[in-house]
Amino acid sequence: MPTIPPTDPERPETNNPIDFSMVLASAVHDMKNSLGMFLQSLDEFRSDLPGQYTETRGFNTLQYEAERIHNDLVQLLGLYRLGEQTLSATVEEHFLPDFIHQHIARHKPLLNGLGIGYDIESEDMTGYFDDHLVTGVLNNVINNAIRYTSGKIRLAAYASEGYLVISVEDDGVGYPSHMQHQETPNLQTLDFSSGSTSLGLYFASTVAQLHHDGDRKGFIRLHNQSDLGGGRFELWLP
Numbered sequence: 001m002p003t004i005p006p007t008d009p010e011r012p013e014t015n016n017p018i019d020f021s022m023v024l025a026s027a028v029h030d031m032k033n034s035l036g037m038f039l040q041s042l043d044e045f046r047s048d049l050p051g052q053y054t055e056t057r058g059f060n061t062l063q064y065e066a067e068r069i070h071n072d073l074v075q076l077l078g079l080y081r082l083g084e085q086t087l088s089a090t091v092e093e094h095f096l097p098d099f100i101h102q103h104i105a106r107h108k109p110l111l112n113g114l115g116i117g118y119d120i121e122s123e124d125m126t127g128y129f130d131d132h133l134v135t136g137v138l139n140n141v142i143n144n145a146i147r148y149t150s151g152k153i154r155l156a157a158y159a160s161e162g163y164l165v166i167s168v169e170d171d172g173v174g175y176p177s178h179m180q181h182q183e184t185p186n187l188q189t190l191d192f193s194s195g196s197t198s199l200g201l202y203f204a205s206t207v208a209q210l211h212h213d214g215d216r217k218g219f220i221r222l223h224n225q226s227d228l229g230g231g232r233f234e235l236w237l238p
Contacts, residue, residue, distance in 0.1 A: 021080070021083075024080075025077065025080045028073050028076050028077055028080075029077060031073055032070060032073040032074060032077065035066055035069060035070040035073065036070060038066055039063070039066055039067060039070060042059075042062070042063050042066065043109050046059075046063075046109050046113065054113060055113055059113070060110060060113040060114050063109075063110050063113070064110060064114075064143070064146065064147070067110070067139070067143050068143055068147075070139075071136070071139050071140040071143055071200070072140075072199070072200075074136045074139070074140075075136065075140065075199060075200060075203040078133070078136060078203055078206070078207070079199075079202075079203060079206070082206060087206075087210070088210060089129070089130040089133055089207070089210040089211050090130050090132075091128050091129055091130055091211065092128065092129075092130070092131065093126050093127070093128055094126060094127055094128075094129065094131055095125075095126050096122045096123065096124075096125050096126065096127055096157040096164075097122040097124060097157075099127075099131065099157070100120055100122045100155055100156075100157050100166075101120060101122075103135070103138050103139070103142065103155060104118060104120055104155055106139070107142055107143075107146070110146065111146065111153075114146065115151070116146060116149055116151055116152065116153060117151060117152040117153075118152065118153050118154065118155070119152070119153075119154040119155070119156075120154075120155055120156070121154065121155075121156040121157075121158070122156060122157040122158070123157065123158045123159060125157075125158075125159060125164075127157070127164040127237065128164075128237075129164070129211055129237050130207075130210070130211070133207045133210065134166070134207065134235070134237075136203070136207065137203065137204040137207050137208075137235060138155075138166065138168065138235075140200045140203070140204070141168045141200070141204070141233045142155070142168055144200070144233075145168050145169070145170040145172075145231075145233075148170055148172035148173070148230070148231065149170035149171055149172050149230065150170075150171045150172055150230070151171060152170065152171045152228055153168065153169065153170045153171075153228075154167075154168070154169050154170075154227070154228055155167070155168055156169075160236075162216075162238070163216075163218075163236045163237060163238055164236070164237045164238075165234055165235065165236050165237075166234070166235045166237070167232055167233060167234045167235070168232070168233045169226040169227065169228050169230060169231065169232040169233070170226070170228060170230040170231060171226075171228040171229050171230045172230040172231060173230065173231075174224035174226070174229075174230045174231045175222050175223065175224055175231040179198075179201075179222055180222050180223050180224065181221075181222060201220070201222070204220050204233075204235065205219065205220050207235075208220050208235055208236065208237065211237045211238060212238060213238035214238075216238040217238065218235070218236055218237045218238060219236050220233065220234065220235055220236070221233075221234040221236065222234075
């Protein structure tokens, strides 16, 4: 007759297995919020501390990397919601000049700290999109432009071919040939060993496609036809 193992009082039996993906999503959400508070504190330190501390390479690297991790967590939460089929675009009207200036304002302390110049160009027009989702895309793209620029970036918004186009460009070396496209990256081909997974591009393309008008869907374009001489990212929204 088989022996029944004794019950461990510290490990109670349960018939409800843990949904580990939900646990991870909850943890990522908490980390994202904590990093948001950390970034806000860095901005306050930059305002309060003397310039010899906040203009150092170490301080600005700290802020840049914290911003990059925060953007990654935002994207992971978005992709989790996509997998759960709960990610959708809440389209509202936005005045483009105000929207564009708000995004530069968020990154202005880091841009100034790194000595990076910037231009803003926006037509006096309104656009219809989910500002939270588009903000998640732009924060990541601007942060990448800060990383690869030689000293200047440009953020623009305009109408073209019946679409609203929001673009970010820099004066760096530009995108490699294999990244210049307007198609959705395939998650199956992401390479986590290279340090550049294209996860941000997959998220950006997904956000674009969530915006649609009849048969027309949004999309992204990456190319090196930039007035600044580097790479140019474009978000096309119908």
